[in-house]
Amino acid sequence: MRKGEATRARILQEAARQAAVRGLSVVSLNDVAEAVGLSKSGLFKHFESKEAMQLAVLETTLERFTAFVWAPAAELPPGRARLETIFERWLTWSEVENAEGGCLLMSAGAELDDQPGPLRDLLQAQQRRWLRTLQREFTALTDPPLSDRQARLAAFQMKSFVFGHNDNRRLLEDADARALAEAAFHDLLDRTARGD
């Protein structure tokens, strides 16, 4: 059982890597098994189907995302510094996690947005929660607190900048992607704090 959990983790790691590069729905069980040093049928002792493996990949990636982006910010009190930490960690996450293939959550979002099923359901639920978290953080930014609509608008922009950063960096290969995103975000923080 100890052994089993270790190989399961190795499988998930490799599967996540391939999913980030080729797409979550296009990972090949054969290739994953080979890379891990297993036979294809050996995989099925850890996951009852390909979809179950994809789901596990998504779950562990979501957990890693929370640990990497949210956890460090959670130690700070609500406010501007916390939001800045979230944004910085978020950008860094999308840069270093699966460095070759890019952020899995982002590519999976584009991939799953029109393919109903448990994968989409899971990602949608988490992303909705994440966006509400951001909204809550913005609400706590000013005194008196922002209106719901203002906070939603700010959270929407914050998230948009992460998407923009990702596209500029990966498809356009723009070396200034991060600087642009940071500048846009700090403008957003400034005018939100001013109460625009």
Place this chain on the structure above:
Amino acid sequence: MRKGEATRARILQEAARQAAVRGLSVVSLNDVAEAVGLSKSGLFKHFESKEAMQLAVLETTLERFTAFVWAPAAELPPGRARLETIFERWLTWSEVENAEGGCLLMSAGAELDDQPGPLRDLLQAQQRRWLRTLQREFTALTDPPLSDRQARLAAFQMKSFVFGHNDNRRLLEDADARALAEAAFHDLLDRTARGD
């Protein structure tokens, strides 16, 4: 030849539809052929390979994008109204073009960003040009004109809002996605015009 061009167009239309839903690299020649009422081998009289077909799909989609988004704006003089038209048409494009599968250019961007080849090259080149076009439009927004850096930052934000709109609408199924994007964009126009 007249006949051939017609079926070629039908093939491209169906292939684009499937590419938007399933992903550009996962379109099935069999399914495309069947949907068009052709045999699989019949496809190869119009495209020498699957990749050639994907490339043609991307090319025609890019042309349609330009015709739908840019052409109406090009009739207006540079300035705020033109930028507003571009943004509105862009959002509408992503909503109505391949309504079931979403904007092909967006999903293809996420799909191709780590897969070198002519497909990625084409999309990257066009998207870079498009972003420069937006930057140019922003430059012409104020008198005196915006600095390069300011215009780039504005274009980056505009594009980001389209990405955010797309994700909110399709994955999160947020009914307010368009309203949020429009609000964010008009704020951007306002403060850019003010010279922030």
Place this chain on the structure above:
DNA sequence: GAGAAAAGAGCACGATCGGTCACCTTGGTC
């Protein structure tokens, strides 16, 4: 209307896909 070229059908190929089954090997427990 004859002839050539284009459009398309049908079949088969090798590869790969996710998945199953029977069998063997290892590791942990009493």
Place this chain on the structure above:
DNA sequence: GACCAAGGTGACCGATCGTGCTCTTTTCTC
């Protein structure tokens, strides 16, 4: 050290993948 379940292998299944081949039908041109 016996035992049993967990971990893992290899062969194999049917389906589908992109693609090449030969052959027939349609369409355009003179």
